[in-house]
Amino acid sequence: MSRLPVPTMPAPPVCVVGLGQLGGSLAAALVAAGRPVTGWDTDPAARAAAASRGVTIGRELSGVVVLATPIPALGTALDDLQVDGDATVTDLGSVKAPVLAALGARFGTRFVGGHPMCGTERSGHAAADPELFRGARWAVCLEPDTELPRWLRVAELALAVGAEVVPVTAREHDDAVAAISHVPHLLAAALAAAAADAGPLALGLAAGSFASGTRVIGSDPAFVTAMVEGNAGPTAAALAAVRAQLERPWPELVADGHAVARRAGDHRTLRVPLDRAALLALGRAGGAVSRRLAAFVEGWVPEEPAASTAP
Amino acid sequence: MSRLPVPTMPAPPVCVVGLGQLGGSLAAALVAAGRPVTGWDTDPAARAAAASRGVTIGRELSGVVVLATPIPALGTALDDLQVDGDATVTDLGSVKAPVLAALGARFGTRFVGGHPMCGTERSGHAAADPELFRGARWAVCLEPDTELPRWLRVAELALAVGAEVVPVTAREHDDAVAAISHVPHLLAAALAAAAADAGPLALGLAAGSFASGTRVIGSDPAFVTAMVEGNAGPTAAALAAVRAQLERPWPELVADGHAVARRAGDHRTLRVPLDRAALLALGRAGGAVSRRLAAFVEGWVPEEPAASTAP
Numbered sequence: 218m219s220r221l222p223v224p225t226m227p228a229p230p231v232c233v234v235g236l237g238q239l240g241g242s243l244a245a246a247l248v249a250a251g252r253p254v255t256g257w258d259t260d261p262a263a264r265a266a267a268a269s270r271g272v273t274i275g276r277e278l279s280g281v282v283v284l285a286t287p288i289p290a291l292g293t294a295l296d297d298l299q300v301d302g303d304a305t306v307t308d309l310g311s312v313k314a315p316v317l318a319a320l321g322a323r324f325g326t327r328f329v330g331g332h333p334m335c336g337t338e339r340s341g342h343a344a345a346d347p348e349l350f351r352g353a354r355w356a357v358c359l360e361p362d363t364e365l366p367r368w369l370r371v372a373e374l375a376l377a378v379g380a381e382v383v384p385v386t387a388r389e390h391d392d393a394v395a396a397i398s399h400v401p402h403l404l405a406a407a408l409a410a411a412a413a414d415a416g417p418l419a420l421g422l423a424a425g426s427f428a429s430g431t432r433v434i435g436s437d438p439a440f441v442t443a444m445v446e447g448n449a450g451p452t453a454a455a456l457a458a459v460r461a462q463l464e465r466p467w468p469e470l471v472a473d474g475h476a477v478a479r480r481a482g483d484h485r486t487l488r489v490p491l492d493r494a495a496l497l498a499l500g501r502a503g504g505a506v507s508r509r510l511a512a513f514v515e516g517w518v519p520e521e522p523a524a525s526t527a528p
Numbered sequence: 529m530s531r532l533p534v535p536t537m538p539a540p541p542v543c544v545v546g547l548g549q550l551g552g553s554l555a556a557a558l559v560a561a562g563r564p565v566t567g568w569d570t571d572p573a574a575r576a577a578a579a580s581r582g583v584t585i586g587r588e589l590s591g592v593v594v595l596a597t598p599i600p601a602l603g604t605a606l607d608d609l610q611v612d613g614d615a616t617v618t619d620l621g622s623v624k625a626p627v628l629a630a631l632g633a634r635f636g637t638r639f640v641g642g643h644p645m646c647g648t649e650r651s652g653h654a655a656a657d658p659e660l661f662r663g664a665r666w667a668v669c670l671e672p673d674t675e676l677p678r679w680l681r682v683a684e685l686a687l688a689v690g691a692e693v694v695p696v697t698a699r700e701h702d703d704a705v706a707a708i709s710h711v712p713h714l715l716a717a718a719l720a721a722a723a724a725d726a727g728p729l730a731l732g733l734a735a736g737s738f739a740s741g742t743r744v745i746g747s748d749p750a751f752v753t754a755m756v757e758g759n760a761g762p763t764a765a766a767l768a769a770v771r772a773q774l775e776r777p778w779p780e781l782v783a784d785g786h787a788v789a790r791r792a793g794d795h796r797t798l799r800v801p802l803d804r805a806a807l808l809a810l811g812r813a814g815g816a817v818s819r820r821l822a823a824f825v826e827g828w829v830p831e832e833p834a835a836s837t838a839p
Contacts (some may be wrong), residue, residue, distance in 0.1 A: 474717025
């Protein structure tokens with residue numbers, strides 16, 4: 218594969234605000250990848266845990282600033298911190314249109330929304346894991362006015378920790394996660410509640426297998442409720458779509474469901490130019506940027522075309 | 529723990545008809561537990577695989593005869609085989625009332641229905657695993673006319689391979705598995721079909737996490753369709769119950785679902801007398817017989833009272 222003879226520049230600094238499970242994992246993963254990371258958390262224990270993993274604790278933020286707090290805290294996460302006027306700001310929240318509305322108003326086109334599709338039932342800095350993002354898909358929002366160089370900076374961060382980047386608009390993201398993440402939480406809750414109504418015998422027979430099937434429920438109902446209510450419109454629409462499916466004859470429904478599960482394994486690798494339309498088309502086709510964008514020049518011309526996969 | 533000074537007798541012979549994943553696993557697990565097993569399958573390759581695991585291949589069946597074929601083949605599974613007139617007959621099918629109607633008419637009170645709550649996406653003798661049943665719950669049907677000594681023979685078999693026995697009637701079983709197993713298959717199919725309708729972007733973002741969430745779909749739609757249609761009444765009722773749950777306000781629904789998931793971890797150990805009413809009460813309370821019934825005397829008086837757990 219030939220490489221363009223472009224001069225390289227060092228990667229911009231990365232700052233992570235909020236050092237719980239997601240932020241702590243990201244900071245640790247970047248340190249493991251040899252990247253200097255500045256971090257901050259209002260909790261001294263979270264700061265100490267991050268410092269022990271090689272994160273520099275500080276309040277002066279520049280380069281790419283990752284807001285890794287819960288969504289309700291995004292608005293105050295930067296209070297008492299100094300943020301460079303040219304910093305690119307991103308977040309890790311599970312819903313993107315409301316966050317874009319709030320942070321876009323504050324940071325303009327310096328804001329690029331993001332959402333790594335990972336995380337576990339656990340939370341807090343003790344659950345930080347530098348391998349958390351490996352193989353995960355990470356939505357990075359590409360709106361009509363997003364500055365492509367800033368989008369590339371955020372995408373590069375995701376690739377650096379082993380994730381694959383899905384270029385997507387905030388609205389498309391929210392519709393998609395309603396279907397694949399938020400509705401499954403509601404279905405799991407409805408299934409568990411209905412099984413409990415069916416009586417202890419049902420739960421007793423389910424011991425084991427049912428517990429893993431309802432793992433998606435997780436451990437914090439307040440978090441799940443905030444998530445589905447924070448994406449209420451798309452989640453209600455996606456739930457209605459599932460309910461419509463459930464009215465179909467079972468043989469058709471089962472056959473279609475299986476066909477989707479089988480398709481999920483297909484993929485191929487192709488090259489995609491780094492322009493907005495081509496990147497969004499890749500995401501809409503089910504693909505992701507999967508290879509590292511290695512060179513840092515004005516506007517982030519990569520050493521090689523972005524290699525991408527589509528299912 | 530004091531033991532009753534009862535004489536012991538050797539366990540009755542076990543015969544397994546159908547040596548695919550479930551039957552092959554059971555035969556292998558019993559051999560591993562030091563029990564002589566006779567097996568039969570119409571497929572010479574399945575017979576050879578079982579023989580290589582120490583199963584005696586033969587057509588003369590006595591003791592406990594386990595029918596481990598798919599439900600549609602149960603009626604012809606014993607064609608060309610010689611079954612002792614006093615043999616206890618059991619099965620491993622995922623629905624119990626229709627099987628009881630068919631095999632109860634043929635074998636009378638010698639038939640005791642069973643259903644181990646395990647199995648994977650794989651099938652066939654190559655998927656046999658002697659550890660398949662360890663820790664699984666195994667429903668063993670106790671109808672008003674079931675002969676308790678025969679029920680105990682089947683229960684002992686399940687305990688011998690590491691399962692826990694849930695005493696249950698066929699009808700109660702079918703209602704319970706509709707709620708915990710058959711409806712989840714339909715929900716998973718509806719979720720996958722709706723996500724596919726939402727477009728490739730949704731499936732692309734779901735890569736990985738969604739695949740595990742839809743694992744319940746398995747690999748054989750015909751098998752799933754036969755399962756839900758074979759338990760159509762209870763499955764339709766359980767599906768209606770889930771749909772009713774989905775009409776509730778999300779915060780209530782999520783809170784209730786989480787409460788069920790939390791409860792699933794609770795358990796305690798107690799002793800239960802070996803009589804029909806006490807055993808069925810244990811099952812209805814969500815419990816299972818978890819300890820081996822070790823002594824074999826007339827009527828299977830155990831060396832110690834059955835130890836049982838309830839969630």
